[in-house]
Amino acid sequence: MGQKTTNRRLFLQSAASASALAATHSTFGATATLTPAAGSGPMPHRPLGATGEQVPILHLGTSQRLDPVYDKVMHRCLKSGISWFDTALSYGWGASHSAIANFLEQTKARQTMWLTSKSGSGSPKGLAKALDEALTELKTDYLDIFLMHGINDEDRLGKAFLAAGNRFRQSGKTRFFGFSCHDGNVAELLNKAAKVGGIDVILFRYNFRRYGDLALNKAIDACHKAGIGLLAMKSMGSVPASLESVVQFRSENFTLGQAKLKSIWADERISSVVSEMDSVQRVRENVSAAKTQRNLTAQESHQLNRLAALTAQYACNGCSHLCEKTAGGDVAIADSLRFLMYHECYDGKSDRAKELYGALPAKARQYSAEQLAAAAAVCPQGIDIAARMAQAQAVLG
Ligand code: SF4
Structure with missing residues (x-):
C-alpha cells in the first residue's frame, strides 16, 4: 500500500472523528492562546x-x-x-x-x-x-x-x-x-x-x-x-x-x-x-x-507540514495550466475550486462566491466526466476534481 493511500485512509478516519469537534473551533483552528506579553512593540x-x-x-x-x-x-x-x-x-x-x-x-x-x-x-x-x-x-x-x-x-x-x-x-x-x-x-x-x-x-x-x-x-x-x-x-x-x-x-x-x-x-x-x-x-x-x-x-513546523499533507486533496494550488490544459475545452477548474473554498472557508463570503461562480462563462461550467478524469490524473494535489466540481455546482450554481 502506497503512502498516499495510507494517508488518505488516516485522513478520512480522522476527519470523521474530528468533524463534531470542529464545530467548536474558529476557522483559525486555534487551540492555543497567546501570552499577554507576546507580540507587543512596533510592527516589524x-x-x-x-x-x-x-x-x-x-x-x-x-x-x-x-x-x-x-x-x-x-x-x-x-x-x-x-x-x-x-x-x-x-x-x-x-x-x-x-x-x-x-x-x-x-x-x-x-x-x-x-x-x-x-x-x-x-x-x-x-x-x-x-x-x-x-x-x-x-x-x-x-x-x-x-x-x-x-x-x-x-x-x-x-x-x-x-x-x-x-x-x-x-x-x-x-x-x-x-x-x-x-x-x-x-x-x-x-x-x-x-x-x-x-x-x-x-x-x-x-x-x-x-x-x-x-x-x-x-x-x-x-x-x-x-x-x-x-x-x-x-x-x-x-x-x-x-x-x-x-x-x-x-x-x-x-x-x-x-x-x-x-x-x-x-x-x-x-x-x-x-x-x-x-x-x-x-x-x-x-x-x-x-x-x-x-x-x-x-x-510547530512539523504540524504544519502534516496538515499540508493530510489536507492536500482539498487544497487547490491554482495550477490551472496543468488540469485545464489536460481537460481541454473551456472548463474553469481552478476558479471553480477557489470560489468553493471562499464558500467553505470564509464567513460571510458565500454570496460573493456564488456571484463569482455565476459570473463564469457558461462554457466554463460545462464539462464531461472524461475531461475531469483526465484533469484529476495530472493534479499534483490528488484532488478528486469530479467530486469537487460537482460540489461547486451544487452549492454555488
Ligand atoms: S491541477 Fe489540481 S491543484 Fe492545480 S489547479 Fe487543477 S485542481 Fe487545482
Missing part, C-alpha cells in the same frame, strides 16, 4: 525589493465587505501599526474603494499609509483608465502600488504593458507597478518578471503548502535577486475547519493561523503578507504574531 518592517522602501510585514486585504461608515478593522489596523491597505476595483462588490476613501478622510493619514489597488483590465489603455478610476474613487492623487490583477498570461509582461507601467510611474499616479497572480503559471510569470525588468512588486499565492515546490522556489529566488518586492497572499491555505481540525494543532505560543503567518515570515525573501482580517479579534491575533520575536519550533 522589511525592505520591499530594490524600491528603497521599508514596509510592514503585515498588511490588510480588503476583499471582504468594509463598513462604509466606520470600519473598525481598518481603524484597529492603523492603530496597531498596519499602515498598508490592499484593495482592487472589484473588491467589496465594488465598494471597497469608497469605504477606504472614507477611512482616509477620517484618519487624515494618507501621507503616512500605503495603498495598493489593482485592475483586471487586459489592455494598457484599460489599465490607464482603471488607474484613473481608482484614484477618483479613493479620493487620492497617487497609489503606492498599482497591480495588474490576477494575470496568468506571460504576454502581460510584454513591452506594451511594461511601457504602460513606466508611464504610470512617471505620471506620479503610482509609485510602483507590478502584478498579482494566483492561478496558472505562477513560477513562469515570476521567472519572466525577473528577466524583463520593469516590475517592482509581485503579489502571489504563497503559504505553508508551497514551501517544497522547487520550481516556485527557484522563481522566488530569481525575483529576489532581481530586486522585485515579493508579497504573499492566500496565506492561510484554507480548507474547511472540519478538515483542518484533523491535525489538532497544538502550541503554547501560536494559534494555527498565527503559525501559518510565522511560517511565511520565516522566508526572508517575502517582504509582507497581505491578510484578510474580518474582525478586530483577527487583527489582534495577526498583529501579535507579527510583533513577537518568537519563531516556530520544529514541532
